[in-house]
Amino acid sequence: MKVIETVAEMKEARADMGVGVGLVPTMGGLHEGHLSLVRRARSADGHVVVSLFVNPSQFAPNEDFDAYPRDLGRDLRLLDAEGVGVVFAPAVEEMYPPGFDEWVEVRGPLTDRLEGAFRPQFFCGVTTVVARLLRIVRPQRAYFGEKDAQQLRVVRRMAEEQRLPVEIVGLPTLREPDGLAMSSRNSYLTPEERQAALVLPRALELGRTMVECERVRDAGKLKEALADCIRREPLARIDYVAVTDYETLEELTAIDRPALLLLAVRTGATRLIDNTPLTPHRSP
Ligand code: AMP
Numbered sequence: 001m002k003v004i005e006t007v008a009e010m011k012e013a014r015a016d017m018g019v020g021v022g023l024v025p026t027m028g029g030l031h032e033g034h035l036s037l038v039r040r041a042r043s044a045d046g047h048v049v050v051s052l053f054v055n056p057s058q059f060a061p062n063e064d065f066d067a068y069p070r071d072l073g074r075d076l077r078l079l080d081a082e083g084v085g086v087v088f089a090p091a092v093e094e095m096y097p098p099g100f101d102e103w104v105e106v107r108g109p110l111t112d113r114l115e116g117a118f119r120p121q122f123f124c125g126v127t128t129v130v131a132r133l134l135r136i137v138r139p140q141r142a143y144f145g146e147k148d149a150q151q152l153r154v155v156r157r158m159a160e161e162q163r164l165p166v167e168i169v170g171l172p173t174l175r176e177p178d179g180l181a182m183s184s185r186n187s188y189l190t191p192e193e194r195q196a197a198l199v200l201p202r203a204l205e206l207g208r209t210m211v212e213c214e215r216v217r218d219a220g221k222l223k224e225a226l227a228d229c230i231r232r233e234p235l236a237r238i239d240y241v242a243v244t245d246y247e248t249l250e251e252l253t254a255i256d257r258p259a260l261l262l263l264a265v266r267t268g269a270t271r272l273i274d275n276t277p278l279t280p281h282r283s284p
Pocket of ligand 1: 026027028033034036037143144146147148172173174175183184
């Protein structure tokens with residue numbers, strides 16, 4: 001496995017690969033969720049490039065950039081065991097050289113609401129770094145998790161707007177046996193917070209049951225029931241409970257089409273997000 005730290009070397013290595021390149025962008029702190037993306041890329045693409053880069057521009061000054069879990073040795077061992085060919089692990093100055101001014105932004109409702117409303121600079125940071133990675137690595141496919149559902153849709157829109165010739169592949173969320181979505185940030189949780197965090201998968205399950213078994217169609221009623229469920233957990237604080245169109249993430253009042261239920265909840269100092277599709281049955 002080749003570990004590349006500079007943009008120049010990455011471009012050189014890319015020139016030798018031809019077609020059939022898959023890119024898995026990550027911030028490291030790898031877990032099985034990341035590895036599921038790597039495995040899909042391995043089965044679909046001849047060459048797999050995994051990037052490890054904690055992207056400073058998507059963190060606000062009060063967020064966890066410094067504390068973000070970093071263990072390059074462990075990440076490299078995991079990726080080597082998966083048979084990855086190239087790891088791109090650039091320093092911040094490689095991705096943002098002095099005078100860097102190539103910010104890439106998707107504007108409009110898709111980035112304004114949900115995560116965008118709570119983390120105003122987040123999506124500009126994400127689209128800028130992903131566009132830069134896509135331009136350096138030039139993959140035919142790039143893999144992202146549905147765990148970050150809004151990010152996946154924003155990246156897809158960015159690739160269209162920038163006319164980047166890449167297929168953005170979205171893959172399902174991997175969970176711990178008790179239902180908690182895998183996340184690098186789970187390592188921040190104390191045992192009590194880890195237990196409290198189970199309120200997220202519990203609320204998602206309740207949402208699915210109400211829509212798919214009890215045929216609830218009133219999004220307001222659904223959100224109220226889920227907010228009540230989350231409020232019963234004393235360590236949890238809601239940032240949002242949202243019910244949206246599955247593709248556009250427009251807020252729904254009636255759940256009359258494929259939808260997405262999205263949660264952002266803080267347990268202690270750790271902010272967790274999760275989501276599930278909602279599939280309303282057609283009326284007979
Ligand atoms: P991150 O390192 O957190 O930026 O995540 C890198 C990629 O892994 C993103 O596309 C995430 O959506 C994806 N990812 C994170 N957690 C999971 C998970 N539990 N299951 C599947 N994919 C995930």
